[in-house]
Amino acid sequence: xxxxxxxxxxxxxxxxxxxxxALKQAGKEDMAHLCTLAGFALVLLWVVQLxxxxxxxxxxxxxxx
Amino acid sequence: MxxxxxxxxxxxxxxxxxxxxxxxxxxxxxxxxxLSAIIFLMVLSKLSVVLDLFxxxxxxxxxxxxxxxxxxxxxxxxxxxxFGAQVCRDAGEGAVAGKIEFAGKILVMVLAVPIIALVxxxxxxxxP
Numbered sequence: 342x343x344x345x346x347x348x349x350x351x352x353x354x355x356x357x358x359x360x361x362x363a364l365k366q367a368g369k370e371d372m373a374h375l376c377t378l379a380g381f382a383l384v385l386l387w388v389v390q391l392x393x394x395x396x397x398x399x400x401x402x403x404x405x406x
Numbered sequence: 407m408x409x410x411x412x413x414x415x416x417x418x419x420x421x422x423x424x425x426x427x428x429x430x431x432x433x434x435x436x437x438x439x440x441l442s443a444i445i446f447l448m449v450l451s452k453l454s455v456v457l458d459l460f461x462x463x464x465x466x467x468x469x470x471x472x473x474x475x476x477x478x479x480x481x482x483x484x485x486x487x488x489f490g491a492q493v494c495r496d497a498g499e500g501a502v503a504g505k506i507e508f509a510g511k512i513l514v515m516v517l518a519v520p521i522i523a524l525v526x527x528x529x530x531x532x533x534p
Contacts, residue, residue, distance in 0.1 A: 343444055344415055350437050351422040358429035377430075384436050388443075395443045395450075396486070402454045403482025404475055 346387055353380050408452075412445055435497045442489060476521060480514050 357380035364373035399405065419441045427434040457478060464474045487510030494503035 343411075343448075344418070347415065347419055347422070347437065347440055347444070350433065350440055351426060354422075354426040354430045354433035354437070357433070358426070361429070381432060381436075384433060388436050388440055391440055391443045391447075395446055398447060398450050399482055399486055402450050402457060403478045403485075405479055405482045 346391065350384050350387065353384055356380070408448060412448065415441060415444070435493070438496055439493050442493065446485075446489065473521065476517055480517055483510055483513055483517070486510075 357377055360376045360380075361373045364370075364376060419437060423434045423437055426437065460478075461471075461474060464471065487506060491503040491506045491510075494500075494506060
Protein backbone atom coordinates (compact mmCIF):
# COMPACT_ATOMS: atom_id res chain seq x y z
CA UNK A 342 0.00 0.00 0.00
CA UNK A 343 2.79 2.43 1.08
CA UNK A 344 3.56 5.00 -1.53
CA UNK A 345 0.37 4.89 -3.60
CA UNK A 346 -1.83 6.40 -0.91
CA UNK A 347 0.62 9.31 -0.66
CA UNK A 348 0.35 9.91 -4.41
CA UNK A 349 -3.43 9.62 -4.19
CA UNK A 350 -3.59 12.30 -1.51
CA UNK A 351 -1.24 14.61 -3.42
CA UNK A 352 -3.25 14.07 -6.60
CA UNK A 353 -6.51 14.90 -4.84
CA UNK A 354 -4.88 18.00 -3.41
CA UNK A 355 -3.65 19.29 -6.77
CA UNK A 356 -6.94 18.43 -8.48
CA UNK A 357 -8.93 20.22 -5.82
CA UNK A 358 -6.85 23.34 -6.02
CA UNK A 359 -7.39 23.39 -9.78
CA UNK A 360 -11.16 22.86 -9.35
CA UNK A 361 -11.27 25.53 -6.68
CA UNK A 362 -9.59 28.07 -8.95
CA ALA A 363 -11.80 27.17 -11.91
CA LEU A 364 -15.04 27.37 -9.93
CA LYS A 365 -13.96 30.63 -8.35
CA GLN A 366 -13.24 32.09 -11.77
CA ALA A 367 -16.70 31.00 -12.89
CA GLY A 368 -18.19 32.88 -9.95
CA LYS A 369 -19.43 29.79 -8.07
CA GLU A 370 -17.89 30.45 -4.67
CA ASP A 371 -20.15 28.09 -2.73
CA MET A 372 -19.49 25.24 -5.15
CA ALA A 373 -15.76 25.84 -4.81
CA HIS A 374 -16.00 25.52 -1.04
CA LEU A 375 -18.12 22.38 -1.31
CA CYS A 376 -15.51 20.90 -3.65
CA THR A 377 -12.76 21.62 -1.16
CA LEU A 378 -14.81 20.06 1.62
CA ALA A 379 -15.49 16.92 -0.44
CA GLY A 380 -11.81 16.46 -1.21
CA PHE A 381 -10.88 16.97 2.40
CA ALA A 382 -13.44 14.37 3.51
CA LEU A 383 -12.20 11.88 0.92
CA VAL A 384 -8.60 12.26 2.05
CA LEU A 385 -9.66 12.13 5.69
CA LEU A 386 -11.30 8.76 5.03
CA TRP A 387 -8.00 7.26 3.84
CA VAL A 388 -5.99 8.90 6.60
CA VAL A 389 -8.35 7.70 9.32
CA GLN A 390 -8.21 4.11 8.04
CA LEU A 391 -4.42 4.26 8.06
CA UNK A 392 -4.36 5.77 11.55
CA UNK A 393 -6.70 3.07 12.81
CA UNK A 394 -4.33 0.42 11.48
CA UNK A 395 -1.39 2.24 13.06
CA UNK A 396 -3.01 2.41 16.47
CA UNK A 397 -4.12 -1.23 16.47
CA UNK A 398 -0.57 -2.21 15.50
CA UNK A 399 0.88 -0.12 18.33
CA UNK A 400 -1.58 -1.73 20.74
CA UNK A 401 -0.59 -5.18 19.53
CA UNK A 402 3.15 -4.57 19.69
CA UNK A 403 3.27 -2.86 23.08
CA UNK A 404 0.38 -4.84 24.64
CA UNK A 405 -1.54 -1.68 25.47
CA UNK A 406 -5.13 -2.50 26.33
CA MET B 407 17.28 -1.83 2.74
CA UNK B 408 14.13 -0.32 4.18
CA UNK B 409 15.87 2.90 5.11
CA UNK B 410 16.40 3.78 1.43
CA UNK B 411 12.67 3.30 0.85
CA UNK B 412 11.82 5.50 3.82
CA UNK B 413 14.22 8.25 2.77
CA UNK B 414 12.84 8.16 -0.76
CA UNK B 415 9.28 8.41 0.51
CA UNK B 416 10.30 11.29 2.74
CA UNK B 417 11.83 13.22 -0.17
CA UNK B 418 8.84 12.62 -2.42
CA UNK B 419 6.39 13.69 0.26
CA UNK B 420 8.44 16.78 1.06
CA UNK B 421 8.30 17.85 -2.58
CA UNK B 422 4.56 17.12 -2.81
CA UNK B 423 3.91 19.09 0.37
CA UNK B 424 5.87 22.02 -1.04
CA UNK B 425 3.62 21.94 -4.11
CA UNK B 426 0.34 21.59 -2.21
CA UNK B 427 1.02 23.78 0.81
CA UNK B 428 0.40 27.13 -0.85
CA UNK B 429 -3.10 26.27 -2.02
CA UNK B 430 -4.28 23.60 0.40
CA UNK B 431 -2.45 23.62 3.73
CA UNK B 432 -4.97 21.19 5.28
CA UNK B 433 -4.19 18.53 2.69
CA UNK B 434 -0.47 19.10 3.26
CA UNK B 435 -0.98 18.26 6.93
CA UNK B 436 -2.86 15.10 6.00
CA UNK B 437 -0.06 14.14 3.62
CA UNK B 438 2.58 14.42 6.31
CA UNK B 439 0.30 12.56 8.72
CA UNK B 440 -0.04 9.72 6.23
CA LEU B 441 3.72 9.58 5.73
CA SER B 442 4.37 9.36 9.45
CA ALA B 443 1.73 6.64 9.82
CA ILE B 444 3.27 4.60 7.01
CA ILE B 445 6.79 4.95 8.38
CA PHE B 446 5.56 4.01 11.86
CA LEU B 447 3.85 0.90 10.47
CA MET B 448 7.03 -0.15 8.64
CA VAL B 449 9.19 0.33 11.73
CA LEU B 450 6.77 -1.25 14.20
CA SER B 451 6.80 -4.59 12.41
CA LYS B 452 10.57 -4.67 12.91
CA LEU B 453 10.27 -3.53 16.50
CA SER B 454 7.95 -6.38 17.44
CA VAL B 455 10.78 -8.88 16.80
CA VAL B 456 13.07 -7.03 19.22
CA LEU B 457 10.33 -6.85 21.83
CA ASP B 458 9.72 -10.60 21.57
CA LEU B 459 13.44 -11.11 22.20
CA PHE B 460 13.22 -8.88 25.27
CA UNK B 461 10.29 -10.92 26.56
CA UNK B 462 12.27 -14.13 26.13
CA UNK B 463 15.26 -12.63 27.92
CA UNK B 464 13.10 -11.45 30.81
CA UNK B 465 11.59 -14.89 31.14
CA UNK B 466 15.05 -16.47 31.25
CA UNK B 467 16.26 -13.96 33.82
CA UNK B 468 13.21 -14.65 36.02
CA UNK B 469 12.12 -11.02 35.92
CA UNK B 470 8.44 -10.67 36.63
CA UNK B 471 6.41 -10.19 33.47
CA UNK B 472 4.65 -7.25 35.14
CA UNK B 473 7.69 -4.98 35.07
CA UNK B 474 8.47 -5.61 31.42
CA UNK B 475 4.85 -5.11 30.43
CA UNK B 476 4.72 -1.82 32.33
CA UNK B 477 7.88 -0.60 30.63
CA UNK B 478 6.60 -1.64 27.21
CA UNK B 479 3.30 0.11 27.84
CA UNK B 480 5.14 3.26 28.86
CA UNK B 481 7.29 3.12 25.72
CA UNK B 482 4.21 2.60 23.58
CA UNK B 483 2.40 5.54 25.14
CA UNK B 484 5.50 7.68 24.66
CA UNK B 485 5.74 6.73 20.97
CA UNK B 486 2.08 7.45 20.25
CA UNK B 487 2.11 10.68 22.24
CA UNK B 488 5.17 11.93 20.41
CA PHE B 489 3.57 11.03 17.09
CA GLY B 490 0.36 12.92 17.85
CA ALA B 491 2.12 15.92 19.31
CA GLN B 492 4.47 16.25 16.35
CA VAL B 493 1.63 16.13 13.84
CA CYS B 494 -0.21 18.87 15.75
CA ARG B 495 2.94 20.96 16.06
CA ASP B 496 3.66 20.62 12.34
CA ALA B 497 0.21 21.99 11.62
CA GLY B 498 1.04 25.01 13.76
CA GLU B 499 -1.10 24.03 16.75
CA GLY B 500 1.45 24.15 19.52
CA ALA B 501 -1.23 24.40 22.21
CA VAL B 502 -2.95 21.17 21.16
CA ALA B 503 0.43 19.44 20.96
CA GLY B 504 1.19 20.62 24.48
CA LYS B 505 -2.09 19.18 25.76
CA ILE B 506 -1.41 15.83 24.09
CA GLU B 507 2.03 15.68 25.66
CA PHE B 508 0.55 16.60 29.03
CA ALA B 509 -1.98 13.76 28.80
CA GLY B 510 0.79 11.35 27.80
CA LYS B 511 2.90 12.36 30.79
CA ILE B 512 -0.01 11.86 33.17
CA LEU B 513 -0.82 8.42 31.74
CA VAL B 514 2.82 7.35 31.97
CA MET B 515 2.90 8.49 35.59
CA VAL B 516 -0.25 6.50 36.36
CA LEU B 517 1.32 3.38 34.84
CA ALA B 518 4.49 3.91 36.87
CA VAL B 519 2.66 4.21 40.20
CA PRO B 520 2.75 0.48 41.12
CA ILE B 521 6.51 0.34 40.54
CA ILE B 522 7.10 3.50 42.56
CA ALA B 523 5.04 2.03 45.38
CA LEU B 524 7.09 -1.17 45.23
CA VAL B 525 10.37 0.76 45.37
CA UNK B 526 9.14 2.75 48.35
CA UNK B 527 8.04 -0.49 50.07
CA UNK B 528 11.47 -1.99 49.54
CA UNK B 529 13.20 1.10 50.92
CA UNK B 530 10.95 1.12 53.97
CA UNK B 531 11.73 -2.56 54.59
CA UNK B 532 15.48 -1.88 54.32
CA UNK B 533 15.33 0.84 56.97
CA PRO B 534 15.42 -0.84 60.38
